[in-house]
Ligand SMILES: *[C@@H]1O[C@H](CO)[C@@H](O)[C@H](O)[C@H]1NC(C)=O
């Protein structure tokens with residue numbers, strides 16, 4: 001074989017190899033997101049110009065564990081995994097993987113290998129899972145906070161993934177997180193329980209605290225405000241006690257006083273009424289006895305004899 005024919009053979013071999021790889025490709029989204037408790041799709045589609053393409057092998061793996069395999073015309077799969085296309089066959093270019101119930105364990109790096117009559121390809125996919133945190137709850141201990149005995153506010157948010165941070169703010173949006181680190185506990189299912197304790201009372205002027213759940217990129221996902229109930233200050237308490245005492249003294253005085261006043265009034269009314277009652281009853285009598293004869297006498301003698309007759 002001379003040099004020229006070697007070159008020609010090489011060119012032919014390269015072009016065949018090139019044509020083979022060009023005749024099919026595997027399109028996968030390199031980074032895919034799934035939601036905890038939902039279905040997730042790891043999308044991979046064969047692209048080809050050949051219309052007689054037949055799939056011979058599909059192998060979806062995660063860390064060398066085969067999850068879904070099509071080989072020699074048969075599909076074998078692990079629980080919870082399947083082809084996204086319900087009636088997938090070797091002429092179907094959509095080899096996407098479906099995870100039926102996404103959990104934290106599904107997170108990781110997947111590979112999809114496809115072998116066909118016109119070529120083969122393997123692609124890697126990074127799969128991330130998210131779970132929404134609950135609205136934070138805030139509990140105050142003690143229920144009413146005094147400036148002298150510091151209290152704590154405990155903020156909690158659960159059931160989220162990945163790990164987030166709890167951050168505190170006052171009513172003017174000033175951040176107070178520096179002395180309130182977030183504690184994160186991971187449950188068996190992989191979800192996080194966050195809690196953060198903030199010592200309050202020193203700044204008794206703050207009446208509203210806000211606890212927010214922040215993701216890794218600093219986005220606020222949830223927040224809950226908390227209105228602080230301050231116990232009255234000691235001077236205020238004493239003033240209130242004095243006030244209470246005086247009302248305790250004043251109250252009976254007022255009651256007794258009004259009772260006395262009422263009695264006096266009743267007595268006065270009774271007296272007046274009894275005078276009034278006596279007056280109308282006595283006046284005519286007196287008028288009858290004394291008034292009539294005198295008037296009659298004064299007016300003339302004629303009337304008196306008429307009246308009598
Ligand atoms: C592949 O199939 C799945 C399930 O039917 C579908 O949601 C997805 O859009 C398909 N992808 C393409 C590129 O057709």
Ligand SMILES: *[C@@H]1O[C@H](CO)[C@@H](O)[C@H](O)[C@H]1NC(C)=O
Nearest residue numbers: 214215216217218219220221
């Ligand atoms: C973080 O939260 C913000 C605001 O809710 C959101 O827009 C963003 O997509 C989140 N980022 C990540 C990485 O989840």
